[in-house]
Amino acid sequence: MNEFPLLTLIIWLPIIGGIVVLASGEQSTNISRWTALIFAILTFLISLGLWFGFDATTAQMQFVERSPWIPGFKVEYFLGVDGLSMPLIILTTFISIFVIIAGWETITYKPTQYMAAFLIMEGVMVGVFAALDAILFYVFWEAMLIPMFIVIGVWGGPNRVYATIKFFLFTFFGSVFMLIALIYMSFQAESFSILDFHALQLGMTAQILIFIAFLLAFAVKVPMFPVHTWLPDAHVEAPTGGSVILAAIMLKIGGYGFLRFSMPITPDASAELAWLIIALSLIAIVYIGFVALVQQDMKKLIAYSSIAHMGFATLGFFLVFALAVRPEVSGGSIMGIEGGMVQMISHGFISGALFLCVGVLYDRVHSREIADYGGVINTMPWFGAFMIFFAMANAGLPGTSGFVGEFMVILATFRADFWWAVLAATTLILAAAFTLWMVKRVIFGEVKNDKVAALKDLDRRETFNLGVLAAAVLALGLWPAPLVNVMHTTIEKLVVQVSACKLPADERGDCALVRPEAAATVMR
């Protein structure tokens, strides 16, 4: 392991940056802003090293760093990335730049601490994706809550205390059970390495309990129905930057958890309970779609839209188990998981951009109510163009990234079950309905009131933010191949992994699934 410790650098550089910014104090906000921005950009540029240094032909962990941390408990400082975590890390470092820029002038209360909180959060989130030691993962996982708690609690809206407590309790409630599961497995594996967990042979009861423990933790993060109600509240109260990070990255950690923990560690339990996840995902798509339709608050609307879109990710992930019991159908598993991953990355861009858009309006009018707007395009044509573009992406228009993941997941779902695909495809109508109806009421029409009449169009910073994100959305939509290729080998291995029975010999009878065939079609 004498390679250059790239991952360590990406994790700790922004955290150190955060401390530097904090240390610089509140005397000159300008210095702290620029310091924060430079650290964010630097981190992003360094993280690109992962992309270019990544070997997409192997499913092995790469950029591995491993050294003892708490030897008494066999806890290690163990980092590494594969095709699942690497794109998510780059998404994190990428989005963080816009968050810093978005808070440039609008945050007037303790801007230094605000910037520092986001930098520290960035490092910690990268840590979550890069950790391969369960305890290290757990530490990052919980540490992530603190800056977010502070960001919402200090810079949030009027009802921020309720929102922060709700946010904290929901997520904390879930993660306690995860910790118990991790400790249980460490006794079985005599190590805290997540890779060792993957190789563990576990009985069905143990698997089910572990699966449920993980489910509680990850489902809250995603969030899945019915543990989603914290998200709209948190978004409404969070400052723009907080919303962006929450939607673009934190939700993805839940989805990532399913792929890194639940599915490979407890494949048999996952197969047993896949129906539950698929049902909840479909509910998220349809039920939440209708709920989003009637929201009066733009942020709530986008928050609900996020839940529906994340439903596609979880749906795609768990299709592999539904497909495994249908030997007459070949393929679909890989496309489902890849589709889910693409959906997560794309949602990072689109939801981030949409929250930035709402932020642009909120900074000027100090309202998120749809009813307070109307005819914005008359005074802000460039903003209107961006908003329409991102709305279309949110509605899954081909050519934008929003289409790719949905398309792949719908194609894969069709193989598992026609009616599931019908339900999933309703998003074409529902997502268009709730997004474009909002656009109609906010952007189009005659100038509704004096506040709208007094609006000024985007400034340079806002244009930069939205422009770069628009380019990303377009690029991923027009050419998703690079992203899909990077993930492909890892996901192939994951499908093989979850297709193999992990039950001990005396429970083998429960491996009723026709797994070998499923694995074979994958290898073809």
Next chain:
Amino acid sequence: MENVYLTIVLAPLIGAIVAGFFGGRIGRRGAHRVTIAGVGLSTLLSLWVLARFIWSDLPVFNEAVYIWMVSDGIRFEVGFLVDKLTALMMATVTFVSLMVHIYTIGYMADDEHNWPHGALSGRNSYQRFFSYISLFTFSMLMLVMSNNFMQLFFGWEAVGLVSYLLIGFWSTRETAIFANLKAFLVNRVGDFGFILGIAAIAMFFGSMDYAEVFARAPEHAETRIAVFGGVSLMTLICVLLFIGAMGKSAQVPLHVWLPDSMEGPTPISALIHAATMVTAGVFMVARMSPLFELSETALSFVLIIGATTAFFMGLIGLVQNDIKRIVAYSTLSQLGYMVAALGASAYAAGIFHLMTHAFFKALLFLAAGSVIIALHHRQDIRDMGGLRKYMPITWVTLLLGSLALIGFPGFSGFFSKDAIIESVWHSSLFGSGYAAVLLTLGVFVTALYSFRLYFLVFHGKERMDDHARHHLHETPWVVTLPLILLAIPSVFIGWYTVEPLLIGDWFTSGDWNPILVAPEHDSLAHLREHWHGQAAFVQHGLTALPFFLAMAGLGLAAVVWWLIFAWNPRIDAQLQTLGGPVTRVLQDKYGFDDFNQRVFAGGGRDLGRMLWMTGDQAVIDGAIVNGSAQRVARFAQWSRHLQTGYLYHYAIAMIVGLVGLLTIFVTF
């Protein structure tokens, strides 16, 4: 050739980008020049490609441009398939688009009056409009030139996007932004079926590529899948795909968006909502003929939907008074004719009518637009009349377009419409009798509403106010030139193309058949066997039922809205009162709009509100989340009373507890 095809596609895109992003800098003239140059280049090259297919046997081109993505062994590509069907579509699309580009210079010349004073969105609206119509041309070309289902869907939705942007172009008008949202959502309902159809193809063929899917389709002719208690796979795929076509090509019951789309500026009504985009569904089904031929159920479905649309939508045209809406209902009706032709397996006739219709309907819309310009955006035909004196070119071209539309023998529409009616009569599918009767009667309806419009607009007393009359004059040459250029093919193109398209082997030659028809479905065979040249066909047409029906419609229109109207201008209103309930049903457009508005739009909102209020707020947050918090608080409230702070309370509790424990230990 790849470079030629790429140029055809990308030239309009580049024009759109330049005019869209740099419209302010290059100004109006720069914007229309660059977009017209782009589309003009596309048109020339498309015509050249078509010419080479005609005269020098250009080989079919079927290649990928780049790999979009590979997942699960399926290659998703962006690529072109250019055969004779594509070439014909390319030429039609680019030519009409070019005409509309030129026309727009005149139509949008004083667009600033359409915007509220000081609205920044109205600034550069002229350039933006050009950018959109060029972007549309790009999207439409991507659609017709695609060689795979993924790209087809891309083009399909991209034209929908541009249609959305253009219907709502005058975004300060409430009716316009209502119409564009409606159009997009109704189209999405169609796309919902379409994407499921594509998913079915991906599942059973493991490929997105047309050629591969078509080649392997016969293998699945007998495959059944366990949906709805077991249906034929091909029926399912074809019906799902056709639901997409019903949205885009505005077939009943997904037709509701097209009349409202008239809120957009007239050039796009001509280009998008008459000549090209709405015919995408017709093109798609023709392209998929190797699949549709495998399912008679699907064909019957297509046939019945098409014929229903053709007749009943035409009827609505009789009670409309807005010049554009009459033409819009006429478009719906003609789309029904095309779709019915597809259902009868007369794909070639459907595509033929698509082409002739593109010319004469674009002409009719542009002529209507010319009238609208001249009258300063007044659109009610009851307030027109006698315009023929003031606008001779518009008058003559609109008349020619109308004659083509009603299928007057010799005009382009005659050949295509007669071929459709003839083939439907010779089809033996379920529903073909119903369809044939409706399509034949539809000819009468078409003639009636077309000439009602014609006589009310161009003949009789001048009913506009003095101010409007004072400013009446023929529109500038940028408007009339496209009218003339479109009138030429509207009159002649049928005569020259009927033989190769329907009788000859244009669609069925070589080792690649753009259109495949199973021998037992070949409803054009009769026409082919009894073909003795165009002149004989025209002669035969003069003695056939459709001709008499058309003449009856024309004659009735002339009597009522020309002769009687001259001494009784209230005849129109009186006739509508006379119609009583029938008129009311037609004016309500059979109640589709009300139903959708109440059940789908209203019902969707109510459902959403109910789920939100009860599911999220009452049950999850109310009962569980905040409920448990309250329960904890209540428990704490209650348990607080245990800690009174009085020493003797604690002492008693200790003694009681001690005694209790001792008792337990002693007893057990």
